[in-house]
Amino acid sequence: MRLCAPLLAAVLALSGTPLAAQGTLPPAPYAYQQLDDPAQEQAARELMHELRCLTCQSQSIADSDAAMAGDMRHQVRTRIAAGQSPDEVRAWLVSRYGDYISYEPQVSASTWPLFAIPALLALLAAALLWRRIGARRA
Template identity: 65%
Template sequence: MTRFLCLLALLFTAPVMAQNALPASPYAHRQLDDPAQEEKARSLMEELRCLKCQSQSIADSDAPMAGDMRSQVRERIAAGATPEEVRSWLIERYGDWVTYNPPVNAVTWPLWIAPGVLLILAIWLARGLFRRRKTDQKDAG
């Protein structure tokens, strides 16, 4: 029974002990001093996906990882990197999925082609459905 209680206590206290004790990144919640650099960083952060939240940009997310990514973007912009260089670095580090506008390559081309194929398929199916209704109405009348 004692072992069971110890296991149960460990099960409920483990999530509390797993909290992130690391300090926040320096530019996670602080803007750059130069307004032009901050605008570049901000517009880039709107185009980058939070890897934890998945449906939010890193500019909108409160996740610690998004804060780290915001800090990395601001630090690199402050060091003189262009937004495209920072985007390329993040894509190299985290993969194409990190950006809302992934490049067209062998892995992502189905994402770019799928909407057109689905639209053509929907038009073809609707055309067949309308033809069938028209012939059914002629046969009934």
């Protein structure tokens, strides 16, 4: 029993080391640094306002100070500087993080109900209202 206590203390002390190191990493180079080409920077900024921060979930990556948003800003700027179009960068981020990342979701096999259900509910409400108004007149 005496041998287990120091061993347990050592394991607990060493298991916290990776967690402490997470906060000390420097931000990605393009997280807070603009691109040299103003047109590329403008394209990157417009795209960053259309992408959701996965940590904050209510802010775009352009507005968020979260480390994850900084990494995503870096990816956007790096890929735009490499010559990719904003649509190509968005497609890469969506393939990596899912449809939730985009404030402008695309209609696909997994998202079509999000577009169809509100339209069907509106048609159902209109039909019920039409029947109710028609029943009162008769």
